[in-house]
Amino acid sequence: MIQLDKIEVSNARRLGEKVQIEFGEGATILLAPNGTGKTTIFEAIELAITGEVQRLRGNKDAFVNAKSDNMNVELYFNNKEFIKATLHKNGVYNREGDINKILGISQDISIPYLFKMTHFFEQNTKNWFVSCDDTEAGKLLNSLPISSEIQNILSKKTSVLRSFTNIENNVKMEWEKYSNELKTFEELLNKKVELNATSPELKLEDVLKGIKSLALKYDVQIETYDNDLNKLSIKLSYVRNKIVEMREKCLADYNKLFSYEDRIKLYIKNKAMITEKNEKINIYKSEKKKKEQSLNGLVTEKNKLMEELDELSQSEFKVGQIISQFNELELKKKEIVVNKENIEKYRKEEKETEEFIENQNKKIEDYCHSQSVIQDFQDSLKRHNEKLINLEKKKEKLNDIEEKISTLLAEKTKLQGLKNLIDEENEKKVNVEEQVGEYKRCYVSQKQNVELLKKSETEIESALSVIRQNITEESRICPLCQAKYEPGVLLKKITKILTTLNPLFNDAIIEEKKAHDLVKKHEKSLAEIEKNIETLNTEYDKTNQLINQNNIIIDQIKRDLVLGEESFEYEKSNINLRIREQKKVILELKSEEEKLPKLDIEDYNNVMLLKQSKERRLAQLKSEINSLKLVIANNSSDIEALEKSIKDKDSDESVAEKNKYTTELINCKQKLLSNENKYGKTKDEFQRLTENIIYEEEALSTINATQANLLMEWKEFNLGKNPDEQKVKNECVRLEGVILQIKKDLQAFYDLQNRLSAWRIFLEDEEISKKIASMAGTKSAEKYHNELKNKVIDKAKKLEDITMKKEAVNAFLNEILKESDEVQLQLGLINDSWKRILKRIVINPLITTAPLLKNETHRNKQMASTIATIRDKGIDITDIASEGQIADIQLSFILALANEYSWTPWKALLLDDPVQHHDLVHASSVFDVLRDYIADLGYQIMLSTHDKLQADFFVRKLKNDGISSRIYQLVPRKEGVTVEQTG
Template identity: 25%
Template sequence: MTVLKKITLSNIRRFAANVTVPVSSQATILLAPNGTGKTALFEAIELALTGAVARLGEDTFALVREGERRAEFSLDFGEFVHQAAVTTDTTSVFWSGLSQVHGTSNPADIGYLLRLTHLLDQRDKHWFTQEDSLSAGDQLARLPLGQDAQRASGLITGLKLAVTKARAERERSANETRSAVQLWHHLLQQRDAAREWISHDLPTLDQLAQTLQRYSGDAISTENLDAVEAAQAVLASDAQMKLRELREKFVALQQMGAICHEFTLVLGDVSRLAVLKAQHQQAHRDAQLTRDATVVEVTRAAAEHIEAELSLKLVKDELSRVEEKGHLQRSLQIENEALTSERQALAQSIEARTSASEALKEALDVEDRHAQWTRARADWQDKVGELEEATHAWLVWSADIDGIRACDERILDTKQLIADRQRALGEKVVAHEQAVRRAAEAKERLQTLQKSSDSIRAAVATIASDLPDEHGDCPVCGISHGALELRRRMTDQLKVIDPALQSLAEYERECREAVVQSERVKDEATQTHHESVLLLDVISNERDALHVRVGALRRLPIFNEADLETANIRLTALRKELDDTKSVLDERAQLLAPRPTSEVLLQKRQLAHNAAESEAESTQAVRRRESAVSMLQQQLDASSQAITPLRSRETLIEEMAKLAVAVERIHQERRKAQAMADIEEENQRQSQALFESAHAEWQFAVNRMLGCRERWSLQQLSGDPDQSVLAGALNDLESAISRSEEVSVGLDHIRQDIARLRGAVDYRSAQQAIDTQRGQRSELEHSAYLVEQFDAATEELKRVDESRSTLDTFSAALTNEVEQVHTRLLDIEPLWQSLLGRIVREPRFSQTALQYLRRRNKPHAHVQVPLGERDAPAYKVASEAQKADLQLSFLLSMAQVHRWSPWKALLLDDPTQHHDLVHASAVFDVLRDYIVDHGFQTIVTTHDPIQARFFARKLENDGVHVNFLTLLPKQGGVGVQSF
């Protein structure tokens, strides 16, 4: 199994040079405060795996630490190493390339796949769960699952466009050949039809014009056939219009026979109904007079009845006042007796309330004295605590004074050391400069000697190249050595190295080594001097820190800027004062009465409260009773002050009985009068209805008579409707219709002659078009040629349709394959929802759904959560913590279901930065399961030390090997330290 062993960083962002991060095979936790390099670490991992950083784009030089020119990074997997380097030059990235970690994935897709299944970075705007549908779908399409089908689907689209374009061209060609065949046949048919029109003798234009002149009052032009044809069309249209109008008028006159018969009947109805209307009108007047008399009688009876009822009501009111006065007297007596009893109960309640209040006051006084002693005791304890804190501060103060003295001594020693090392550094710098000068002089001498030697060797080589092959005399000494010997001597001379040159080159090399050695010694002296300076700074900072802490302790209120001895004296005095205070408190405690318990206080408060409530209730009862007595007395006084003295009850009852009999008698008379009035009212309504009905019938008959006259007048007939007048008008119309029909027939014959002349013209035109199309071919040959062209185009279109059908069949199968791939991609949904149910508290997110579909032949993906009765994008509903949980759970699900790399790893950059510890614990439980149960190597960073320690303990309790590291800023940059 592929496992990361260690990470090495050098000059990455804020990291120092050659920083090694040991990586556990199970879990590595990096505690890093914000700004120390968490994001840079994950960007460096992305660079080593993909050769690029998505966030930086072309500006990868931003990974290089400020002041440096090159940054390096490596991932050590044991069997192989991934390396990457970034420089500030133009070609800024050097990458080791692909390995077995990448599997069979397309290199261009690795950056996207890494964020789908391995890496949770801080670029939350580009998380899968917050991407738009097109970008999210494009990321899922990069998974190895079904990539061949996706690629083939993309090719199919291009092929379909090409086939569609080819078919359109073939179809256009087939349509053009079909149109040519149809046009040829149409011309042949047009010529044959025109030939039939000219099979008989044809009239001339003058003859047609003379015939038309008989039907027209205007002159007929004989310039051309179109003019004659237009004149015939106008005359024929006018004749047809006139014939249609005559026929319509004839039909309308035929309907006037019924109007004449109806007019005769209506005249009789009008006379009869006028007599009937006058009779009903007189009967209606008589009924109105009778009804008015009965109404007067009803009004008189109603007045008598109202007067009798008013007398009876006055007697009843007087009897009611007599009975009410007696009732008030009895009620007042009862209320006075109840008021006396309630006043006695109020006196008893006041006495009980006074006794309970006094007992409660005594208990509260004792409780208050105990509370005062308790507060004094608490104040004493607070002062004792302050004394202990001040004593501890004094001890720290004393220790800090000793530390300051020690720092002063160390500073003196360090300054002496710096002076010594400064002197030694100056000596090393002078020695290095001397070595550099000697090396430069040796190099210059060597170059001069080298140039001289090269010139001599070049001259010998030139002489050797210019000598003839048979020449044996030496050109320098003149001795004859022979051609072969001379050649050998020259060759040996070219191979010989000048001893002086060799010696000088050795000396130059020794000088260079001396420069390197002196530079190393100088660098060591510089580093030693620098360390001494840093040590002095550290000691000075320590001394300043001690001074600051001493100053803070002296400014405490209890010391008030005093010196160490004075502060000790104040502490001693305060300690003695507190001892005296404790003695006084102990004496007061012995003098206190026993403290009442809370139950006793509660009981006394309850008794006092009950007594007060009883007193209040009694007081309210007495007040209500007094108010009732007062109200009854007022009512009784008002009743007794009546203006007239009241009669006895028996007298009033006797008079009321007599009046009741009189009222009943008058009421019976009123009812009889009202009944007679109702009868007469009904008779009046019936007579009025008969009159109105007769008037309506008479008016209807009059309206019918006027309608008959109006319709007769519309046909331009005079007088009232008459059968004899109607018969004469019909005879005249029949004669006019016959004449108009004869004119239409004559004009139609002329139209046929014009058509025959037109056919002759069409025949010549059709023949000319046929001759133009066939060219040198005969008509039969041209017909065969057009049919052959049409068949060829049709066959080509059929072949393209067969290719398109084959492509559609393949596309359907491929679409089915892609849909199956989509189904497999959605396999993560149950696991995703399960993880969300464990991490996110809000129930709606456990129903998060992933939709993956193709729209316009492009992959789209949506992450939706239910919101009421609809679904909404998850990132628009979630908080910042919930967004992080959505992306983390999605990444975990994808890592478990869709694996594209043999390296099972989770790279999580501060996944719980928005969580409290309770919420983060749920996330840690899920990560623990992935480490223990599924074998994922996990690297997690966090800025929260509490969460980091909690996660580490949780993993260690389950036997997980944890590398707990922290990123610390140092002098040379950020480094890694075991926690």
């Protein structure tokens, strides 16, 4: 299993250089106040893994420390792989290491989406699935491995179908063009046939007279086009529109009036209610005025009682001060006696402590001297050991040079062999190229022969067919050469030529095919030779490159060792001697080590701790003595002031006087309480009357508004000032008669229009003949008609073919869409595990019983949202949940998705302050779930918090189950924020 072992971050925002955090199994907790840099560490990990910090898109330079030109982050994994990312202030980003290889995923997987979905919990939930819009949420879900392949196919649906549609539309446009042309031509032909059989019954003069009369009746001004019936026919639409408009207006007025009878009844009922409401309002206002007077009287009485209460309180306080002074005087006298006794006791302890510290200092000086002697010896031994290590490294480099030289000789031998093979293959290539050229020339010759035969065949067949048709059994003389033959012989010769011509052509095609196959065969051999040459050249370049690299490495090692060609053999023979001498010196030093004094660091630490403890106690004693002296002086001064203050006063008399004022205060407070009770009851009644008045006035206002609307509707009818039921009935009868007459006029209009149309068609015969001749051109109408039909049939077949192909592709995509729907159902199954986690950390039943994830496809795009059900209506959860609940929904979704749809063997959860909105009780539920993910599922968790109490609680919970954990404290310093491990 892959795990993150360590992270190093430098110069990111407030962080200093090389902030290093060790990870491991279990939990790593970052503890710091808000704004210190916890989120920066999480976003540094995000930058290294995904190549971006999504929250800072377009403003990357904000991630770099103001005092630095770039920031770095390095991630070290337990599989000996690492990632190093560098972000410059100008926005340039570089990364070392293959993140896809480290995470064990293919190149087509979208790491930024999946990392945010299953590994990284952000403080800012607006950048995350639950709070983003439906389209973006759907895009996030589609990045999961379970859905990405299908969605990749569906994403091409529009472009594929568009391509088919473009081809279909082009063919369809051609088909429609010819179809419309055919339809127009056939309509002209049919009209011509129809016109020949049509003869209008009514005279044209009578038709025009009827139209003008009808237009005049409806006040429509139309020009007379007696010589242009087409224009006159267009103008008729004005008359028809006017008649229809008049009919619709009368019908609308009739319907309004017919439905107004119920409105009149409502008007009468409202008048009675207005009178009733006004009477109620007047009664409530009278009662309200009486209550207001009672309230004013109670307020006056309360003010008098408050003044009396204030005077009694002041008197009682003054007497109480005198009693307190008597008590304080006795207390301070006793305190002076106790403090003097404590000073004597502290001075004795002070002397003993100073003597003890002096003894400890002597022990420390002896220890430091011995330690200095030992340190000098150890430094000498360390220097000789380092010298030995350098000599052995030099020996290894000399051995490496020998090995590299041996490898170099072998590669040079291999290089010469490859060069020989390349020369052989190039010779083969030249020979085969000559053969290919020869076969190509043969093929071109055969192809020209076939083309010539093909052309000749057509011409000869055409000519001989004509001759054949004009030669009978009795023919004796050839029409071409005038040669004489016996009867029947000439016919046989012509027939033989016709039958043998096609086999000659077939033989030529066979020869052409043989020549073509030979060309292809030798071209294939040539391609194989060229491929071999390319492979050998590649191998040759690699070997030559390896030789150059070995030469560079050998030269570099020699430069590191400061060697020339003449001193290499000398260094090689001399190095072993120098190593033996160095080992001998080290052994001699180690034998001297036993004579050194033995030091016990634990004894030294104990002495230092005792000394420091006694020094702190000594300082504390001196401080206590000075403090007590000051207290005694202050108490003496206070006693003198108190004795002057209470001179000529008696303690018992003051106590009796205080009891008297206390009794009077109790009586006054009881009277004030009674007054407040009466005031509260009266005020409640006053408020109730006020609410009744407001309620009745609002109801009256609503009724008056309704009456105003009814009167406005009535004024539109122009039937008088006030609504009248009889007037409504009379107007309805009148409108029924008008509507009936309009229907008759409309029928007359359609009759005249049809008659005019018949005359217009009758007069169009000559014009139609001209159009038919214009479309057909030099062809006859029948021939042009047949050509159009054939074109339409041809385009229809092509259109049918492309339509069938399009339907086949569409059927395939529909099947893919069904698969996508099945995937959406599978994605919906996440709700079960999601709910199980939510129930452990969220107590709101609207959320824990909600459908939660809703995902669907709309216009080839995946849409997703989080839904709760309130009153049988789907509501987005983010609209009803608190900040803490939204955080829990986000966290639980990440937990459920991480376990259900794992996309990498790196099982990790990076949680940036997930319980910042929680008290300890609710945070405990979250910690329980995280503990189970570590213990049962093997997750590695990194969690930040600003609350030390929560951090310590989580650690104790993990420790109780034997789970390892560590706490890092973020500490602001002058050079930048650093981290210190505190647990």
